[in-house]
Structures are given as C-alpha cells and as structure tokens.
Amino acid sequence: MTDPKEVDLRAAINAISDVVQNRPRALRVFDQIYMKAGDMVLQSELVARWADKKRLAFIGDGDAISVCVGYLQNRKILDYGPSKITVFDFDERICGAVKRFAEKEELTQLDAKLYNCLDAFPESACFDYFYTNPPWGASNEGESVKVFAQRGMEAVGYSGEGMIVIADDNELSWPKRVLARIQRFSIDSGFFVQKMMPQIHQYHLDDAPNLRSCNLVIKALPETRAPGLSAAITEAVRLENFYGRSSTPRVRYVREKKRLDYGKAHDDEYELEMLEAEK
Secondary structure, eight states, rough: OOOOOOOOOHHHHHHHHHHHHHSOOOOOGOOOOOOOOOHHHHHHHOOOOOTTTTTTEEETTTTTTTHHHHHHTTSSSSSSSSEEEEEESSSSSHHHHHHHHHHHHTTTTTEEEEEOOOOOTTTTTTOOOEEOOOOOOOTTTHHHHHHHHHHHHHHTTTTSOOOOOOOOSEEEEEEEEHHHHHHHHHHTTTTTEEEEEEEEBBBBOOOOTTOEEEEEEEOOOOTTTOHHHSSOOOOOHHHHHTSTTOOOOOSSSSSOOOOOOOOOSSSSGGGOOOOGGOO
C-alpha cells in the first residue's frame, strides 16, 4: 500500500456528494445499509491507495465506493487508484447507476455487471484484488459474509488480496462471533489476515445508529490453489437467514424500472399545494 497523500478535503467531499446524489435508495430488506458520507471519503481514499494500479472487483456495492474511487481518481483529487474496477451486483438499479455515472464522467476504468452471488462467478481469476461490504450475518453467524468473500476469492483466483467490510462493535456479541468465523474461513481458504482496521465506519441505520464496521484485509498465501471451478451455492445451511432473520433468498435480481429523470424526485414522492390565487 502506498503512502497517503494530502487530499483536498473540500474537493473530495463535493465529489462524494455527486456520487451520493446518483446512488439509488437502500433496500433494507436486502441488508443494503449505506455508509455515512465522511467515512465514504476516508474509505475511498484508503481503497484507492490499497488497490493502486490493480484490477479490483467489487462483490456488491450499494455504498458506491467503487464510483467514488474512480471519480476521485478521474477528477485528479487522487493521483492513484485501480487500473480497472468492476462491480458485480444483483441490483440492476446499482449497476445502472454505476454505468450511467461512468459514462457521464468518462470513467473508462469503471464498469458494472448484473450478478447474483449465489450463482457461479462469471470471471474467476480476472482480478488482482476484491472488495466487499456484504450482509453482515447477524442472523446466520456470518454465512452470508462467507458467500460474498468466497466470490471475491474466486474473482482473484485465490492469489490476490481482499478487503472485507463487516460489523465491529465492542458492546455486541454477534459481531465478535462473525469476525472470528470470517477470519477462520479466510485461513481455511488459504488466506491470512494481513491487517484489521477496527470500528472505522458508521452507517445510516435507524435501529442501531452506533453500530460500526471494520476493514478486514486478507491476502492469499503463495501456495494457495483454487479449490475448483466456481459453482452455484444451493446448500440450505448457507442460505438460511441470508438477508436477516427468516429471510432466505428468493430474488435473483432487483430489476430497475426505466425512467428519464434519474437523480430527480419521483412524482409519487410529493404533491403540490398551490397558492390561493392558483386554486
């Protein structure tokens, strides 16, 4: 990882606000919980520095950190960043938002592909690094995190690095259990924990406003070999409570309803109350 540079904070915050404006609303039913803007700035700089000149796969990206990284690099706010960024997400709204923003801002290194992590991964061993901020697994002891991490490992061909963003809280027991299971899963998969950055992100989460997450950076051991071809995940034990309690996956894709007014308020969000003279 290269040394951090002094970043123009105002320019960075304004750039992140452009990305947030473009981002679709979170679907809480699928554990989409968005990181707060200040932490997005810091996280984007960190990811850009960590993955400098690397091919980076995002296994899901509701936060739009992928877009932030590419945009900060393109605007010359950062002079480092990945050479290629591809987002794999089952939400067509997210993929569409990434692609439209990339086209508008000429982010040639950024792309998005519709993909459900329960299906076989389509581009195994095509990337150097992976990043994922998955459903945190509070109701399934981290099985959902393991699924997203596995797809990331397949993306890098079990030979690169990954950054896994998961819950990290001193007051709750389940984040500790999940963190331990993910570290064990990483080791069993031929990776070791290279670095952990504890409790550095906050989220727009009404029922747990103080819950934070950490960055868990893992790296493949030199002798690690891929266990075989990527395959669909169908085992019931891995699917139970995937998006929360009593929430087994039944949706393959979240489809986007096409509109002409992206980035603007929907007609069904408001009504107009006229001045007396206009009634």
